[in-house]
Amino acid sequence: MFSTVKDDMSIESTLISKERKNAKFPVEELTNVWDGGKEETELRRKIVKLFEDDPVLKSPPICTMTREERFTKATRKSAYIYRNLIPNNGLHPGSREFEHFSRAMPIENNLLVHMIAFIPCIKSFGSQEQVAKWLPLALNLNIIGAYAQTELGHGSFLRGIETEATFDKKTQEFVINCPKVSSMKWWPGDMGLNANHALVMANLIIDGKEYGMHAFIVQIRDLSTHMPLPGVTVGDIGSKMGFEAIDNGFLYMKNVRIPRENLLNKNSEVKPDGTYVKKASDRLMYGSMVNLRVNLPKSQAIDVLAKACTIAIRYSAVRRQGLLNPGGAEVAVLDYTLQQHKLIPQLATVYATKFAGEGIIKKHQAFLQNMAKGNISDLAEIHALSASFKASVSEQCTEGVEVCRRACGGHGYSQASGLPFLLCKITPSCTYEGENTVLYLQTARYLVKCASKQAADLPESIAFLVQPIQDMKGSITSLDNLIICFKNSAALCVQGVSKKVNEMSNKGLAMHEVWNKSSVQLVKSAKMYVMQYIIGAFVSFVTEVKCSEPIKEILQDLCCLYGLHYINTHSGEFLKLGVLSAHHCTLAEETEIQLLEKLRPNAVGIVDAFDFTDSSMESCLGAYDGNVYERLFDMAKLSPLNKEKVHQESYRHLRPFLLEGRDILEGVKSKN
Numbered sequence: 001m002f003s004t005v006k007d008d009m010s011i012e013s014t015l016i017s018k019e020r021k022n023a024k025f026p027v028e029e030l031t032n033v034w035d036g037g038k039e040e041t042e043l044r045r046k047i048v049k050l051f052e053d054d055p056v057l058k059s060p061p062i063c064t065m066t067r068e069e070r071f072t073k074a075t076r077k078s079a080y081i082y083r084n085l086i087p088n089n090g091l092h093p094g095s096r097e098f099e100h101f102s103r104a105m106p107i108e109n110n111l112l113v114h115m116i117a118f119i120p121c122i123k124s125f126g127s128q129e130q131v132a133k134w135l136p137l138a139l140n141l142n143i144i145g146a147y148a149q150t151e152l153g154h155g156s157f158l159r160g161i162e163t164e165a166t167f168d169k170k171t172q173e174f175v176i177n178c179p180k181v182s183s184m185k186w187w188p189g190d191m192g193l194n195a196n197h198a199l200v201m202a203n204l205i206i207d208g209k210e211y212g213m214h215a216f217i218v219q220i221r222d223l224s225t226h227m228p229l230p231g232v233t234v235g236d237i238g239s240k241m242g243f244e245a246i247d248n249g250f251l252y253m254k255n256v257r258i259p260r261e262n263l264l265n266k267n268s269e270v271k272p273d274g275t276y277v278k279k280a281s282d283r284l285m286y287g288s289m290v291n292l293r294v295n296l297p298k299s300q301a302i303d304v305l306a307k308a309c310t311i312a313i314r315y316s317a318v319r320r321q322g323l324l325n326p327g328g329a330e331v332a333v334l335d336y337t338l339q340q341h342k343l344i345p346q347l348a349t350v351y352a353t354k355f356a357g358e359g360i361i362k363k364h365q366a367f368l369q370n371m372a373k374g375n376i377s378d379l380a381e382i383h384a385l386s387a388s389f390k391a392s393v394s395e396q397c398t399e400g401v402e403v404c405r406r407a408c409g410g411h412g413y414s415q416a417s418g419l420p421f422l423l424c425k426i427t428p429s430c431t432y433e434g435e436n437t438v439l440y441l442q443t444a445r446y447l448v449k450c451a452s453k454q455a456a457d458l459p460e461s462i463a464f465l466v467q468p469i470q471d472m473k474g475s476i477t478s479l480d481n482l483i484i485c486f487k488n489s490a491a492l493c494v495q496g497v498s499k500k501v502n503e504m505s506n507k508g509l510a511m512h513e514v515w516n517k518s519s520v521q522l523v524k525s526a527k528m529y530v531m532q533y534i535i536g537a538f539v540s541f542v543t544e545v546k547c548s549e550p551i552k553e554i555l556q557d558l559c560c561l562y563g564l565h566y567i568n569t570h571s572g573e574f575l576k577l578g579v580l581s582a583h584h585c586t587l588a589e590e591t592e593i594q595l596l597e598k599l600r601p602n603a604v605g606i607v608d609a610f611d612f613t614d615s616s617m618e619s620c621l622g623a624y625d626g627n628v629y630e631r632l633f634d635m636a637k638l639s640p641l642n643k644e645k646v647h648q649e650s651y652r653h654l655r656p657f658l659l660e661g662r663d664i665l666e667g668v669k670s671k672n
């Protein structure tokens with residue numbers, strides 16, 4: 001319907017090719033460092049290719065589809081991936097290949113909560129017999145389960161959850177009830193339309209006595225007809241800011257009966273006579289959340305910011321707007337220091353959080369190994385670290401994606417840029433898996449407790465909180481001094497708020513009031529604590545990584561930039577704590593600007609090294625060839641509103657006035 005408009009050789013592709021020629025480091029090597037080795041890069045590419053070449057996984061660009069189409073296509077693809085593509089290619093959860101799935105998955109998919117929450121919960125909370133019964137069914141999608149914890153009335157405060165599971169000794173069943181509208185399960189992914197089971201978190205009640213939140217497997221739909229079972233009201237909660245392909249659901253249960261064996265009973269059990277047997281700490285009930293807080297940030301936040309950086313930096317390298325030299329040629333917007341100041345720190349965030357996250361995953365794996373031997377002494381530390389890490393990463397990456405989107409000017413507002421999709425995908429990561437403020441407060445609770453202990457009684461990673469403040473020797477811009485600066489700041493923040501808490505409680509104020517009145521400073525200390533962790537982990541990575549000099553230099557520069565950018569955007573905090581002087585702050589600002597200038601020629605190379613395929617981004621601005629304008633025009637042509645040259649409905653409403661206008665213009669009718 002539209003004629004083709006093409007340039008023989010677009011200036012934009014020439015510009016981006018020039019950028020690539022100017023890069024001062026081997027891009028492929030940085031990709032290997034990012035992936036964790038050459039072999040991992042090859043494996044990832046093999047899996048991505050397997051998925052991208054599969055005709056079943058092809059579909060029109062998401063911005064041309066309705067929610068209904070997006071949900072249907074995502075379900076079709078996800079069912080095919082988990083039931084055919086993965087097993088037929090010998091790829092299994094837990095394998096090395098599985099690590100790369102998130103990069104290979106189609107841009108929209110669902111059944112992920114079934115895979116990452118329902119299945120792991122069966123493994124964590126189920127006895128051996130229960131795992132043997134439910135796991136194969138779940139892995140084969142014979143049953144599809146949601147993680148049903150949050151209710152209309154309660155998400156954060158889990159002790160407030162109202163759904164009840166009352167033990168009926170006569171029938172050896174639990175009776176599941178949502179006593180009020182506010183008790184209805186609300187939000188769980190995959191639950192509205194796809195799930196036939198749910199892992200329901202409910203208050204266990206035996207003989208009128210409450211035993212707190214426990215995990216029950218509840219069948220909610222018939223396996224042959226997929227109709228809701230008696231007593232079950234289930235459906236999709238409606239349109240959200242994003243996640244169009246996911247059926248976040250509601251679930252209301254009235255006298256739904258499940259067998260006694262459906263209480264996942266690895267950690268606690270109800271005997272046939274109603275005796276309650278506790279086998280492990282109540283805290284382990286929260287283990288599924290720690291698991292997700294450790295593992296989700298990479299795919300749901302860090303990779304999302306990496307994609308946004310790829311789009312914004314490639315686009316900024318080809319978008320020319322205005323002059324730097326009077327009388328000279330128009331410049332790429334990436335040549336403006338202010339554009340670099342928006343975008344290059346986001347690149348640093350991607351690297352910092354990725355490598356720090358890998359450290360947490362390793363710590364968590366060590367914790368799980370110890371737990372298997374009955375030792376959960378590190379639980380409080382890993383809970384505090386993972387809670388604040390999830391909060392900080394989701395916050396930094398969400399802010400970063402919005403910076404990238406705005407840095408693309410008007411085109412960043414177009415769905416065709418891919419950026420609104422990324423923003424809507426990343427924003428809820430600040431809420432799900434624990435609302436960020438609530439998580440920071442959990443970390444602060446642990447830190448304040450630690451502040452009253454001796455260094456020898458604290459885990460190694462925490463002891464610095466109570467040790468003497470270290471002196472910085474030399475320039476603030478050295479990596480060693482950045483670590484000292486952040487550690488000192490975290491220690492002073494925690495000590496400061498702990499002192500305030502103690503003083504207030506010594507004056508007789510109730511602890512809950514003390515806590516509420518101190519909460520602003522508590523959250524600040526948790527943020528500073530996790531920042532010192534991230535910086536420390538990034539510095540260790542950069543110091544230890546084996547790579548060529550040019551790559552090392554880029555990583556060091558990104559590491560320094562990450563620390564300095566944070567200092568420069570929060571300088572008041574550092575000055576107030578007395579950790580930095582005004583002179584330090586001036587130097588930090590000057591050095592950041594120098595680093596931006598130094599990293600600028602490598603910016604396109606650095607985002608190329610993330611190695612995202614064009615189809616994994618669906619972005620007209622971020623495609624590898626830099627052909628932004630032709631792609632935008634081609635995408636506009638696909639808009640469903642452009643199906644016909646005349647949109648009959650809009651024409652119907654406007655026609656009477658247009659005809660009037662025609663008559664006036666043609667002089668048939670006077671203006672009055």
Ligand SMILES: CC(C)(COP(=O)(O)OP(=O)(O)OC[C@H]1O[C@@H](n2cnc3c(N)ncnc32)[C@H](O)[C@@H]1OP(=O)(O)O)[C@@H](O)C(=O)NCCC(=O)NCCSC(=O)CCCCCCCCCCCCCCC(=O)O
Pocket residue numbers: 107108109110112113117147149150155156157158159189242243244245246283286287289290300379380383425431432433434435438442445
């Ligand atoms: C801890 C709480 C905040 C409650 O606080 P309380 O004060 O009530 O504490 P408690 O008395 O309960 O506990 C006190 C005690 O326990 C310790 N504790 C707490 N938590 C833990 C823990 N996790 N581990 C260990 N210990 C813990 C605590 O420190 C105390 O110890 P001390 O007494 O010694 O000090 C708590 O209730 C809480 O955690 N609330 C948060 C609730 C939460 O996290 N909910 C999560 C719901 S599930 C969810 O959100 C799932 C999300 C999954 C989403 C996946 C999305 C992926 C989507 C993919 C998209 C694909 C792409 C497609 C794209 C597209 O379509 O767009």
Ligand SMILES: Cc1cc2nc3c(=O)[nH]c(=O)nc-3n(C[C@H](O)[C@H](O)[C@H](O)COP(=O)(O)OP(=O)(O)OC[C@H]3O[C@@H](n4cnc5c(N)ncnc54)[C@H](O)[C@@H]3O)c2cc1C
Pocket residue numbers: 113147148149150153154155156157186187188189243248428431432433434435436437438441
């Ligand atoms: C996309 C998406 C997917 C989700 N998937 C699932 C799922 O699969 N399964 C599931 O069970 N749930 C799911 N959830 C729900 C999610 O886990 C909750 O929304 C989340 O835990 C926050 O709880 P809330 O909504 O009750 O927020 P609230 O706790 O009501 O938060 C509202 C405000 O109150 C503040 N606040 C709350 N408590 C405190 C406090 N103690 N001190 C200071 N401030 C406080 C918060 O900071 C926030 O500003 C999902 C949510 C979303 C958005």
